Amino acid sequence: MTVELGQPVLPKVLVVLGNYKQSNFIADAIHSIRNQSYPHFKCVIVDDCSGDGSDLVIEELLSRLGDDRFCFAPTPENLGQMGAMIHGLSQVDEGEFVAFIDADDFWREDYLLCHVAMHLNPVQPVAVTCSNMTLVDEGKCMQGIHVPLIRQDARAVRLIEIDSLFNRDNILQQFAVPFDVAGRLITDPESAWNCSATSGAVFRRAALEATLPSKPSTIRICADSYWVQAAHYLGGTIWIQSPLGYYRIHGSNGFSFGKLTGIGGLRWHSRQGVAEAIKGELDAWIARNSDLLKSKGRLKPLRRLKTVEELRMREPKWLFRGVASVFKRYLRLRDWLRGKKY
Structure with missing residues (x-):
């Protein structure tokens, strides 16, 4: 008797499009999602109480599209970026992977395909994939390349x-094979990402759910920095070095400060206290999940990283650079000797 086996199916991606006062740009984001060559996605559009008519623009766009893969889920009150991302995540149970996109950015047609392919790579699964982005101005004129910040x-x-x-x-x-895509696998927890653009990262849903912050309201902006670092700590990263999306420079967003002259002219900017809030949430998450991280062999490297960061805060820069390299080697040797029970 022959038993007919069902064929494996491709994973679905949950796309969370976050909007806050971007009514002039959100149409580009929505159309770039609609035009994805990888069709297996569900998109939740979250408006975080913009008050600029964005809700009407979104409803009109979705009515014209008539695509049941899209739904609109405005927040009941202004939650900030992290709260809005969690709100979108909670709206749909489907999706083994989750991609976030800001309403003023947009993607290349093969963005989801490339990220899903990297997640399905035959070498090693990771918690998050990150890709470079092309910087464009309000009129979509290219300005340079945004590369995720990595140590x-x-x-x-x-x-x-x-x-x-x-x-x-x-x-x-x-699908047609992408002609320019290769990834760089980085598994060492000490090689932590400082941040990746929200619109340039795709996560395993299980990794996001395992790294939910205890106080989302403390991370009202730069939520991508928290989640990319936490996911990397948990399961490593693949960095896709091709630009698969477009980061729009306008108004007072993160890359609009200072004169832009390509990648060398970029200057990261954040409000007072944001970095401290992100670090506090990361430390709290590591403390809550120490047993899990220990079982995956990632707790000791993270403790080494924290020790070195504390040294960075205490010592002047000119001294830290020389001392930290030697100190990190000492910590690794010490942990290795303890593992050998010498």
Whole structure:
């Protein structure tokens, strides 16, 4: 007797589009999602009480699209970026992966395809994939490249290539292979990301749910910085070095401060206290999940990282650079010796 086996299905992506007073730009974001070559997604559009008519613009756009993959879920009150992201995440149970996008940004047509392919790579699963973004102005004129901020001493395990996934009889055979995409696998928790643009990261849903902050209201902006670091601590990162999306520079957003002259002219900006709030939530999450992190062999490296960060705060920069390198080697050697029970 022959038993007919069901065929495996491709994972679904939950896309959370967050909007706050971006009624002039949100149409580009929505259309870029609609035009994705990877069709297996559900999009939740979250308006965080903008008060600028964004809700009417969104409703009109969705009415014209007539696409049941999109739904509108405004927040009951202004929650800030982290609160709005969590609100969107809670609206739909579907989606093994989650992509966030800001309403003033937009994606290349193969954005989701490339990120899903990296998550399905044949080498190692990770908690988050991050990609570079092209900087554009209000009129979509290209200005340079935005690269996720990563520590200079990050150690890449290996390069990840995904071409084989698109071969005949493989899982992505129905799609055209992206011509310019390769990933850099980074698993070391000490090689932590400082941040990646919200619109340039795709997470495993399980990783997001495992790293929910205890006080979302303390991270009203720069929520991407918290979640990319926490996910990396938990399960590592693949950095896609091709620009797969477009980060729009306008008004007073993060990359609009100072004269922009390509990548060298960018200056990160944040409100007072944001970095401290993110660090506090990360420390609290590590403390709450120490057993989980220990079981995955990631707790000791994170404690080393914290020790080095405390040294950074105490010592002047000129002294820290020389001392920290030696000190980190000492901490690694000490932990290795303790593991050997010498």
